Amino acid sequence: MSTDPFLWYRERDSLSIGDVNRYTIKYTRLDPNKREIFLRLKNKEKAPIRAIHLLNGPFSLYCHVVPFNYDPDNIFIPEDIDSNKEVVFKNEVKPSQAFNVKLNLNSNSLVRSGEEGDLFQWEVDIVSQIITTRKTNILFELMIGDDLSRMKKLNSGTFHTITSMGSKSFITFNPRENVVVDNEQIGQSSNPQLSVVKKSTCDLWSNEPKYPEQPVHLIWLTHGVLSNLTADMLYMKDTLERKCGSENLLVRGYSGNAGRTEKGVKKLGISSAESLVELIQRKKHKIKKISFIAHSLGGLVQLYAIKHILTTRGTTFFEDHDIEPDNLFCVASPLLGILSEMSFLISWFLDLGTLGKTGRDLTLSKTIPSLSNLNVEEDKRSAFKPLLETLPDDPLQTFLGRFNHLTLYANAVNDGIVPLRTGALLYLDYEALGDVTQLQKNKTAKLEHQHDYDHHSLATNTTGDTVAEIPEEKELGAERTTLLERYKQLFSLNLNNEEKKSSLTRREKKFMRISAKGTDYYNLFDDDAEEADEVLSAENEVEASFVSSSSPLSKRSGERPTFYIPPKASAVESAINAILCPIPSREYIMNPESRDFVIFHDKYYQFKNLPKDDHSKRSKLKLLIFNYNNDWKLNKQVKIAKKYHTSDLNWRKILVNLPPDAHNNIIVRRRFPNGYGWGVVDHLCEVFMEGGNPSEETKQEKDQHRIGEGQKIGEGHRIADDSKGNEGELGTNKMKAKI
Numbered sequence: 001m002s003t004d005p006f007l008w009y010r011e012r013d014s015l016s017i018g019d020v021n022r023y024t025i026k027y028t029r030l031d032p033n034k035r036e037i038f039l040r041l042k043n044k045e046k047a048p049i050r051a052i053h054l055l056n057g058p059f060s061l062y063c064h065v066v067p068f069n070y071d072p073d074n075i076f077i078p079e080d081i082d083s084n085k086e087v088v089f090k091n092e093v094k095p096s097q098a099f100n101v102k103l104n105l106n107s108n109s110l111v112r113s114g115e116e117g118d119l120f121q122w123e124v125d126i127v128s129q130i131i132t133t134r135k136t137n138i139l140f141e142l143m144i145g146d147d148l149s150r151m152k153k154l155n156s157g158t159f160h161t162i163t164s165m166g167s168k169s170f171i172t173f174n175p176r177e178n179v180v181v182d183n184e185q186i187g188q189s190s191n192p193q194l195s196v197v198k199k200s201t202c203d204l205w206s207n208e209p210k211y212p213e214q215p216v217h218l219i220w221l222t223h224g225v226l227s228n229l230t231a232d233m234l235y236m237k238d239t240l241e242r243k244c245g246s247e248n249l250l251v252r253g254y255s256g257n258a259g260r261t262e263k264g265v266k267k268l269g270i271s272s273a274e275s276l277v278e279l280i281q282r283k284k285h286k287i288k289k290i291s292f293i294a295h296s297l298g299g300l301v302q303l304y305a306i307k308h309i310l311t312t313r314g315t316t317f318f319e320d321h322d323i324e325p326d327n328l329f330c331v332a333s334p335l336l337g338i339l340s341e342m343s344f345l346i347s348w349f350l351d352l353g354t355l356g357k358t359g360r361d362l363t364l365s366k367t368i369p370s371l372s373n374l375n376v377e378e379d380k381r382s383a384f385k386p387l388l389e390t391l392p393d394d395p396l397q398t399f400l401g402r403f404n405h406l407t408l409y410a411n412a413v414n415d416g417i418v419p420l421r422t423g424a425l426l427y428l429d430y431e432a433l434g435d436v437t438q439l440q441k442n443k444t445a446k447l448e449h450q451h452d453y454d455h456h457s458l459a460t461n462t463t464g465d466t467v468a469e470i471p472e473e474k475e476l477g478a479e480r481t482t483l484l485e486r487y488k489q490l491f492s493l494n495l496n497n498e499e500k501k502s503s504l505t506r507r508e509k510k511f512m513r514i515s516a517k518g519t520d521y522y523n524l525f526d527d528d529a530e531e532a533d534e535v536l537s538a539e540n541e542v543e544a545s546f547v548s549s550s551s552p553l554s555k556r557s558g559e560r561p562t563f564y565i566p567p568k569a570s571a572v573e574s575a576i577n578a579i580l581c582p583i584p585s586r587e588y589i590m591n592p593e594s595r596d597f598v599i600f601h602d603k604y605y606q607f608k609n610l611p612k613d614d615h616s617k618r619s620k621l622k623l624l625i626f627n628y629n630n631d632w633k634l635n636k637q638v639k640i641a642k643k644y645h646t647s648d649l650n651w652r653k654i655l656v657n658l659p660p661d662a663h664n665n666i667i668v669r670r671r672f673p674n675g676y677g678w679g680v681v682d683h684l685c686e687v688f689m690e691g692g693n694p695s696e697e698t699k700q701e702k703d704q705h706r707i708g709e710g711q712k713i714g715e716g717h718r719i720a721d722d723s724k725g726n727e728g729e730l731g732t733n734k735m736k737a738k739i
Contacts, residue, residue: 224296299333
């Protein structure tokens with residue numbers, strides 16, 4: 001390595017798109033007076049390359065260093081937080097930049113003490129941040145030693161590279177470095193007290209299940225647009241394996257779509273499908289169950305992959321291999337496209353092919369069929385339809401009914417890439433959601449209020465029996481009156497005009513078309529199943545009459561429903577947030593009690609009766625001329641959404657409240673910079689392990705959180721206090737049905 005004793009380990013490597021190197025560092029201390037050693041990571045790319053990083057990069061690295069005893073679920077206390085936080089990370093180590101870390105030898109990194117010395121351990125992840133191309137690499141150097149100042153001088157030179165184009169084999173080093181390097185010792189420790197174990201991307205994603213000889217539960221992960229499997233879904237994989245230890249899991253996915261996400265849903269889905277089929281037919285492991293978890297565009301890709309397998313391999317492919325479909329998770333996935341979610345200008349650019357075929361798929365553009373499709377008689381009619389419109393048709397629709405559990409996660413706010421409606425498959429109880437804009441505008445007050453009692457009280461639809469009602473205006477006081485004033489122009493309402501008060505605006509009618517009642521998740525598993533069925537039936541009848549009445553209002557009561565329509569997020573703002581996103585605070589990372597509960601809405605939607613369409617009388621000429629307006633867009637989304645909502649398909653819809661960048665936070669693209677999404681991934685693991693049924697511990701936890709009359713849930717909501725036989729200020733739908 002070097003004749004100087006201060007440098008113990010030196011690693012030189014390069015990472016391409018999706019690549020991750022994980023180092024486990026172990027150091028045995030023989031001298032009790034030694035208090036620290038040092039780690040230095042340097043991006044060896046030349047600084048001028050930053051100017052072209054948008055075309056082939058970015059040529060930056062992400063790195064975090066975690067001591068052995070750090071547990072995100074427990075309070076972590078650094079020895080001297082002012083001088084060293086001990087849990088450290090850097091989101092962007094840019095070309096020619098370095099990341100220096102002090103590794104403290106203390107109780108936080110201590111594995112064990114013994115006669116042979118004290119053993120300390122850390123875990124280091126180095127991740128490539130390249131997102132756009134598969135043809136470039138990022139060169140870096142990692143050093144470990146006990147003299148940081150001399151280590152800085154040691155790698156002050158640069159690699160002789162040509163913008164890192166090509167393979168890893170061309171790496172040479174600057175001879176001006178005043179150290180004689182033995183190439184055979186690169187990546188090896190020269191200090192017998194230091195041990196460094198390196199795992200490459202392949203090592204991390206080819207690990208064996210806990211019990212290889214026993215049947216396994218295969219989890220197939222799929223990444224989103226401008227993303228990759230091996231780096232961006234790594235936290236999801238690690239958490240599943242860590243928290244779902246009782247399951248014999250085999251977590252896999254297809255990495256070949258990285259850097260190619262503009263190729264279109266069809267091509268991406270076919271590639272993923274062929275990889276999955278190959279894994280199943282290889283029969284290395286006996287696969288008993290299969291679950292799918294996908295983020296963003298991956299939700300559409302995984303659905304197309306399933307459909308491709310059923311179409312080309314037969315609808316009984318999984319049955320023939322004795323594989324049971326278990327869970328299907330779509331996390332912030334644009335299942336209805338983004339036609340009515342983006343501005344006209346952005347949709348126009350996507351339609352022109354800015355994001356390739358994928359952009360046209362998401363804007364529901366008509367497809368250009370191949371000759372093979374036109375030769376098939378049954379495909380002629382649907383050959384020109386948008387791909388997303390035909391995707392949920394059979395055989396996929398029937399197969400979805402075979403899954404034990406269908407679950408959607410969607411961002412309520414702060415996601416301009418996949419906004420709420422398309423991420424939640426359109427149908428939600430918008431009346432009961434309340435004013436979700438307060439999650440953005442009154443964030444500080446929300447967090448202060450949250451610490452007053454347990455976090456579950458904020459999860460409106462997981463605490464009460466059903467979704468809570470919106471109070472009348474007089475119950476909300478002056479504050480809610482001010483909010484109504486704010487929405488005055490949005491709804492085009494004249495609140496002082498009594499004649500207009502009993503009629504709905506065009507925008508409100510549109511949202512009544514997609515408003516549907518859900519069922520509280522926990523109450524699906526009451527001991528009295530017959531009573532639960534009666535309640536569900538009653539709720540469906542109420543909902544059917546609510547939405548299908550010839551008058552949108554209840555003419556008998558003269559009351560109008562209260563809608564607080566979720567705001568449209570900005571795609572431009574989300575893109576900026578992806579670059580300049582707020583990073584979790586030190587307190588958030590080290591103290592789990594300081595973290596906000598992220599689940600905002602958790603309900604089962606059972607659609608025995610969907611809202612009926614309101615076919616307004618409009619001339620065909622008017623429709624032809626103005627077919628680009630929002631009504632046409634909504635009609636297209638409704639048509640697609642209804643294919644996913646049949647009597648056999650019941651979806652659990654979970655809405656989350658995350659700060660920007662919510663779209664990447666929801667799956668924790670990077671462990672610490674996107675740490676606001678930890679609660680979502682933890683919740684997904686709990687849902688996966690529960691198998692759709694809440695554990696006794698979860699039920700007891702839920703009951704404890706409901707104690708205390710009059711606890712507020714957001715703006716104007718209150719929990720029923722069953723312990724006193726009261727309904728609080730407002731009774732819930734299910735409780736009313738029981739009465």
